[in-house]
Amino acid sequence: MKIGQATIKDIAKALNVSSSTVSRALKDYPGISDETKRKVKELADKWNYRPNAVALSLRKSKSFTIGVIIPEVVHFFFSTVISGIEEVAFMHGYNVILCQTNEKLKREISSVETIISNQIDGLLVSFSKETTNFDHFKRLIEQHYPVVFFDRIPNLENSVNITVNDYQGAFDATKHLISQGYKDILHLAGPRNLDISKNRMNGYMDALKEAEMPVKPHRIIECPEGVQEESFKICAKVFKEQDRPDAIFANNDMAAAGAMRGVKSLGLKIPEDVGVVGFSNWQFSSMVDPPLSTVSQPGFKIGERATQLLIEMIEQKGDEPFTPKLEILETELLIRGSSVR
């Protein structure tokens, strides 16, 4: 009365047939009598037979499992991406193995090792802030191993990438602030080695240029950590000066939230004295006071689309290399209280 671990061999022995017969009977192969099929299926059902996925993986060198390498799980954007990944993977019968790098390169490399030795069918990657050398991914791509980069994408030949239009999002956000009459917009920038930070900064700068407003280097301040305290301190200082900005475009909502606190701590009012726009539409942004205007990234969609692409690659027959790709999903500017006066 085995449960969940009866094997084909057990069934074969009990019915006095060979494992091949059982295997074929279960899949309705021709060449097996109806009588045998019936008996096999009956017993398989009774014993609650489930094929051993590990044996199948070994035999077929396919595990129906995809790996996800992600900087952090506790992050609203990434968790929505994971959710999208999980949905599509589940629909297609794939499992998801999760590796969190905590923004550490070493951990990322070790995760790639794990992935390889576990016969995982493909990989979804958003690399860590520390990652500047991509050899560990390059090797995979050269071997035609299915990899899709999302959000943070590398500059690698023949890679498949999906990201959001950070440039446009930043452009729209900045333009919106300008249209609201703000004249001196501070940009709280992200880590310099991430393309997404650069793109957002460029969007910011181009929006200023388009409006024929000066791009002042001292109005771009890097917030490498992206935590609240960082931007709080920066703004508490910058906005105390005589010649202060009258608006903020932040690289992400967390920085924007810290900035809002910093500005408020000086007695300045949002949005009357200072307009603020963030990036990513974190869960809290609609709940702060005033509600934070932000650029929403389609996290769930990214996860979905990245997984679709990956599964297509996995299931593509033959040995041809994958066609390199770069898909860019559009952002959406959510205008709320923090930037409308």
Add this chain to the structure above:
Amino acid sequence: MKIGQATIKDIAKALNVSSSTVSRALKDYPGISDETKRKVKELADKWNYRPNAVALSLRKSKSFTIGVIIPEVVHFFFSTVISGIEEVAFMHGYNVILCQTNEKLKREISSVETIISNQIDGLLVSFSKETTNFDHFKRLIEQHYPVVFFDRIPNLENSVNITVNDYQGAFDATKHLISQGYKDILHLAGPRNLDISKNRMNGYMDALKEAEMPVKPHRIIECPEGVQEESFKICAKVFKEQDRPDAIFANNDMAAAGAMRGVKSLGLKIPEDVGVVGFSNWQFSSMVDPPLSTVSQPGFKIGERATQLLIEMIEQKGDEPFTPKLEILETELLIRGSSVR
């Protein structure tokens, strides 16, 4: 010049030895000459040999993988738990397979199936809101399959459980409101079939009793969804009446946030007119206005501890059943602006 997929056989063939010799040489078994060991290791290194984890799983019926079944990934509390799980699993050389149920029983059952057929070594479970029948878990436990329930724990014989002291957290929160002079405290309760909701409600009621305040049934309103709009509407209505409460203890922060908006929409002031305390310390709760007092649950710790317990169970030799357990972690009341006048 294979990379990442050289097998023992390949090495054996290249060196004209048997696979057994290669296997033994790589693990420094006695009975292999130093010369052979050297050659084997050299080639293994050159070819970047990595043992095939799938083959190992099959041979040893152990996969060094643990499964996590969780209602939702996009949820601050659960994402911190996942993070804790991932940390400890990684430290011990285990992989993490993630299954999100989206609060659906059907999906949960299907995930359990997957887990079984994938030879996964053990399971961490927080079940869905729909789950009232636990047969799919019961079977596992009866087979002495390692399972640890966390946060939402079932009433099952011989199960291993870890959760937080919801009762005490709710008790503390309510007592705090009372000590601030609030006289009529509304409880926005959670789904009735979850023990955690019941425990929180009991904590609320006992705190009232201890203060010799009446427990009024109409001051306990269920918010099964736990989304903002739900509690927003409820509070926008309840607080419009003449005989209105003067404080709110919510089953979670999301409900509390909606409640705050509902109360504010009527022109009432927090904390002067109405005090509010939430539960879970979601990321946004310190950023709303005023900052939300809440009960913080040690999500990361739960994940860590649950995984430790699970790995101990997995690595416990022998067939003895696991000793049932119930570990309760303490919560911490975070007093912020929403409840101090």
Add this chain to the structure above:
DNA sequence: ATCGTAACCGCAATCGTTTGCGACAATGTG
């Protein structure tokens, strides 16, 4: 010359499943 004894290594089974090929019987055909 014979035997014992290390030292070193290979054979083959095993984990559970799939699958090409061949075996055997029953049946039909000439």
Add this chain to the structure above:
DNA sequence: CACATTGTCGCAAACGATTGCGGTTACGAT
């Protein structure tokens, strides 16, 4: 009656690694 055909099924190899047991050398001892 001899042969081909069809319907059923089993054998064995394969996936990659491990491991008990046995085999082959070379060496020294008797």
